[in-house]
Amino acid sequence: xxxxxxxxxxxxxxxxxxxxxxxxxxxxxxxxxxxxxxxxxxxxxxxxxxxxxxxxxxxxxxxxxxxxxxxxxxxxxxxxxxxxxxxxxxxxxxxxxxxxxxxxxxxxxxxxxxxxxxxxxxxxxxxxxxxxxxxxxxxxxxxxxxxxxxxxxxxxxxxxxxxxxxxxxxxxxxxxxxxxxxxxxxxxxxxxxxxxxxxxxxxxxxxxxxxxxxxxxxxxxxxxxxxxxxxxxxxxxxxxxxxxxxxxxxx
Numbered sequence: 001x002x003x004x005x006x007x008x009x010x011x012x013x014x015x016x017x018x019x020x021x022x023x024x025x026x027x028x029x030x031x032x033x034x035x036x037x038x039x040x041x042x043x044x045x046x047x048x049x050x051x052x053x054x055x056x057x058x059x060x061x062x063x064x065x066x067x068x069x070x071x072x073x074x075x076x077x078x079x080x081x082x083x084x085x086x087x088x089x090x091x092x093x094x095x096x097x098x099x100x101x102x103x104x105x106x107x108x109x110x111x112x113x114x115x116x117x118x119x120x121x122x123x124x125x126x127x128x129x130x131x132x133x134x135x136x137x138x139x140x141x142x143x144x145x146x147x148x149x150x151x152x153x154x155x156x157x158x159x160x161x162x163x164x165x166x167x168x169x170x171x172x173x174x175x176x177x178x179x180x181x182x183x184x185x186x187x188x189x190x191x192x193x194x195x196x197x198x199x200x201x202x203x204x205x206x207x208x209x210x211x212x213x214x215x216x217x218x219x220x221x222x223x224x225x226x227x228x229x230x231x232x233x234x235x236x237x238x239x240x241x242x243x244x245x246x247x248x249x250x251x
Contacts, residue, residue: 035082
């Protein structure tokens with residue numbers, strides 16, 4: 001679909017089941033971390049970031065009764081840095097708003113944004129900026145980037161969810177992290193600072209425990225999907241908790 005400055009944005013859509021549960025059909029807009037460029041092929045299959053937690057969770061979300069839309073980076077952000085510093089831009093939020101409005105028209109149901117790692121910056125940015133038919137019905141942030149690297153060669157490496165106007169998020173918000181996440185960018189002990197700035201009427205922060213853990217010291221190598229950062233071997237548990245919150249309950 002058309003996005004900013006004559007660019008195009010593709011997303012892979014798996015519709016929610018026709019027999020929707022209470023509250024009607026729900027579609028999850030999935031925003032991967034890293035570069036955000038999942039490199040969708042002509043059949044809507046990702047050729048990159050296949051190990052990302054949200055990419056791996058697509059069949060689990062489907063089994064739970066949700067539709068999914070895996071969003072690729074816009075056509076002008078397919079380079080090495082991918083979305084980079086664009087994640088906090090107003091134009092990025094507007095692009096996601098077009099996806100949300102399109103999905104809402106397709107499904108006649110609710111649409112939630114789910115972002116993981118750097119994708120959480122995109123989800124928070126959109127949740128704070130969008131309103132009306134383009135706004136999501138709720139936001140889920142997992143392993144959110146809360147600690148940036150100041151003074152890095154690339155300025156956008158310093159960006160975190162705290163660079164977004166979190167106070168403007170008035171939607172239901174779920175924040176999930178893992179106690180054993182050794183990624184330097186997403187320490188679980190900073191999740192509470194996100195909630196301290198949120199004015200949502202319904203919010204919850206969850207710290208997941210257990211799983212296989214990650215060998216080695218904290219570092220950037222721990223910021224991968226098949227680690228506690230991506231809830232490896234706990235996908236079903238995390239998806240079930242997210243589903244409960246999205247449907248109006250507690251994780």
